[in-house]
Amino acid sequence: MAQKIVVIGGVALGPKAACRCLRLAPDTELTLIDENVFISYGGCGLPYYVSGEIQAIDALRSTNYQVVRDPDFFKRMKGFTVRNQTRALSIDRQAKTVHIKDVVTGQEEDLPYDKLVLATGARPSMPPIEGRDLKNVFNLTHLEDAAAIRKKCESGQVTEAVVIGGGFIGLETAVALADMWGINTTVVEMTPYLMSAVLPESLGRMAEHDLIKHNVNICTNEKTVKIEGENGAVKAVVTDKRTIKAQLVIVAAGFIPNSQLAKDAGLELGPRGAIIVDEHMRTTDPDIYAGGDCVSIKNIITGKYGYLPLGSLSNRQGRVIGTNLAGGDDTFPGFVGSWCVKLFDLSIAATGLTIDQARREGYDAISVLVEQLDRAHFYPEKDMMALEIVVEKGTKRVLGMQGASMNAHGLKARIDAVAGVLQYSKPTVLEISNLEVSYAPPFASAMDVVNVAANVADNVLAGRFQAVTPTEFVKLWQERDQNNVFFIDARPAKAGREMASKLPGWHAIPLEELQDRLDEIPSDRKIAIICNTGLRSYDSLLIMAKHGIKDVVNSVGGMQAIMYMGLDRELK
């Protein structure tokens, strides 16, 4: 007799698992239920529909070959039944049935299953603030949200918008509103910098600077207190610091896994209440699989269960579940946490742990930010690329890497190369130093920026020099009257002298002149040295060390990192 499978949830993982299962076992009787009208859409594309870059919303629920994925499509082409507008109310694991309700007719019934798949996804986290139910306050998780937001933008009634939450969905939305609709957009973020959950401060500030340059207002360290309305529609967002006028508010404050059904059925939950699954994507009931934004899987770096709701993981997990439903034995190894986002000029990408995450997980770790050219320095077209590498002291194990560059795909290349290695081995700094990424001058440097990041971390770990972050360097400068630090700018004469002429106490000693000017450098004061990217300053500090000047801190990332972070205005 044909195996009966019920899949609950129809956005990403559900249809993927169902299609894969039917491909391998065409006789399966599979029913997918979803409480919404629309199913199987590219949720990650919603900001691009809001912006207008994607013209028709159906593009988000079409196959690569331009067929709309509606229930009829799945029936005809994939061989399974979709019941949309149908809610799962409970699971009876003994009887192996799902109790469902048609949300239109109100009719209820029991669906029997041999295997069940929970693909219930996640819902937006809504902070419990007054006014969140006002008109024109939206999340951005469903097609309907995106349609409503775009309609509102098209109406011409929005001149000011507020995005609550500076995570990557919030920022993608802010870019869409400001760039494509010219709306005066403000991002309100509680923590000290943007994307602070997933980025180090250096790169969070680079993201911030990119948005500010493009006229997005950024309010960090700022808590939304309430949303104010007029005639039932939003008119302003009130924070603990100000009131911001807005005719449109997007709340992008993270996600909560939809795990109530699983919880009620007695399945084990993990971090953030997500459903625990094993490597086969099975819950604690071997007849029930789960995957996507509702599950907790292992973080490969830490070995602990974690939560990472990403569409790419859902798709890959869906395939594994589909194979296993059809009698296969595929596994999903867990996650390292790879992601990327395009802002205005800048793209950001990351894999593994940030320095803060690493420390929270108990690693005694350091991080180093490098800022280098992404291609051979003699090649005419090139961009700067910032990479921050996170390394455990002692073992020298690499725990993560985050980066920012205008070269979006080039950045992805570096992050994904490290992602693959993190996923399937436990690389040390030496292994990333020797990482065999492909090279030709139009693509990379012979000693590529990803290798350089590891080399610099290796030098710092070996105590070959003391690194300071751009923020720390700027703070040293600002507090120079108290700390008595001597500042050296090792850049070519022109750049350094221009700066020195404006800033008393800023000493332009180009690398080329250093050996002849060592007597200008005091031996009884701490030295802070900077250049454009950290290369000249490194060579300078080696020369100084040879001459006994050893209390030197090097601003790794150099003026480039400082400028990308928008900190150059603080050097005054």
Next chain:
Amino acid sequence: MAQKIVVIGGVALGPKAACRCLRLAPDTELTLIDENVFISYGGCGLPYYVSGEIQAIDALRSTNYQVVRDPDFFKRMKGFTVRNQTRALSIDRQAKTVHIKDVVTGQEEDLPYDKLVLATGARPSMPPIEGRDLKNVFNLTHLEDAAAIRKKCESGQVTEAVVIGGGFIGLETAVALADMWGINTTVVEMTPYLMSAVLPESLGRMAEHDLIKHNVNICTNEKTVKIEGENGAVKAVVTDKRTIKAQLVIVAAGFIPNSQLAKDAGLELGPRGAIIVDEHMRTTDPDIYAGGDCVSIKNIITGKYGYLPLGSLSNRQGRVIGTNLAGGDDTFPGFVGSWCVKLFDLSIAATGLTIDQARREGYDAISVLVEQLDRAHFYPEKDMMALEIVVEKGTKRVLGMQGASMNAHGLKARIDAVAGVLQYSKPTVLEISNLEVSYAPPFASAMDVVNVAANVADNVLAGRFQAVTPTEFVKLWQERDQNNVFFIDARPAKAGREMASKLPGWHAIPLEELQDRLDEIPSDRKIAIICNTGLRSYDSLLIMAKHGIKDVVNSVGGMQAIMYMGLDRELK
């Protein structure tokens, strides 16, 4: 007493090793000798100087921070002595001396060493053909070559040029001559397709098509017989098929490691006569290190010694040698063989083994070519990306991947992600299927093309369908009168019908119509199915299989691959 180190060879690895050593052990007495005038230059940049993209040749021998790397630079900034125009004649391992000769004065002497580094590089392989010493016949390995070639181009006396050798340096040079100087350029290649040593036929043909589209003449399967001259200068290249007029000839027929010194000193040589080194980059004499284009290191995939002269490997190995010279204990893991090249519109990149290499190494392997969008299909900007994955049957171990795309950096991202995994683990198809590359719609698809390549290989290995290559598909079509194959075009109606109207026997059965038109498909003939990229055809063959039509071959890569290979003109 300070350790004495001699480094022979000053292009890439030599200076790198020397600088690293001096950084770690500043008191070392290090002498680097090189027989040429110019040292420490970016040899990989030579084609871009020839093209004029790099204006001044000094850019190729400058640091990232624009200081020319001449002997004085190394003395002042790095603390070691460079003796250029000095040749090493022999090594006395007992006495630990190198016998050297000043090529200007003719003076000879012995240099004592505690540790010696052989960084002698490789020389261009010159086929023993008549006329190879004529004027205006060049290689492209030294700065002097590049300067002479560019001067010749600038003189306006070159209207026709021939490049002998269709490897990647030959092709970079052909692009430089044809694109930037408008020279009528012909590439002569002995083997059946371009870059055949490092690419599968599919991608070699794509490279060829890109060059042909940009008016470069490609003569494959063609052997150069002699070079003809007039008044001592080249006037034509004679092949076994024709005579090609040329005022400029570049011979790019591969490299031969410079290992005579090592051989004479009794050090062990490996494949192609390159110097065998261990993981610490030590030769069979523990006091002599070697690295770069003169050494043989382990191929990580096969575990056997191999030879891969690439500037990126030299740089990374140089750092390892430098560390070890200074008393460290770094290792270099071997190579997987990652490289990339930019042609006109198309870029090509690869890592690991091609299907031909794999079979020559004794693997029972298959390869599958996929052709997919590089970004979410709903995202407005996107390119096609071709990836060929090579997998061992049985173990399902992934042995390599090669690709082509107009999205140069995006291609690098996929290849480098696989490169990292190949370098540090032995991934199976399932592991590449689950490879956690970063995703957002402007960068990738949720199920990325690199994952799809593995998925398709998995399906083929599991016997879920029979794949044919674009070339095989075209051959089936051309021989349709003999083989009685029934051809189905599963693309949307418009594309398929347009083709069918021109080609009797070409059946346009769009995926959407298939279920209603199954009776049109004969059950007693082999079916060959094609669509745009292989997705619709896959869905089609699943539907056919359900209805008992199982003798079907699927043209993976679809019409896109056929067009990128320039094979569409053969479908007539």
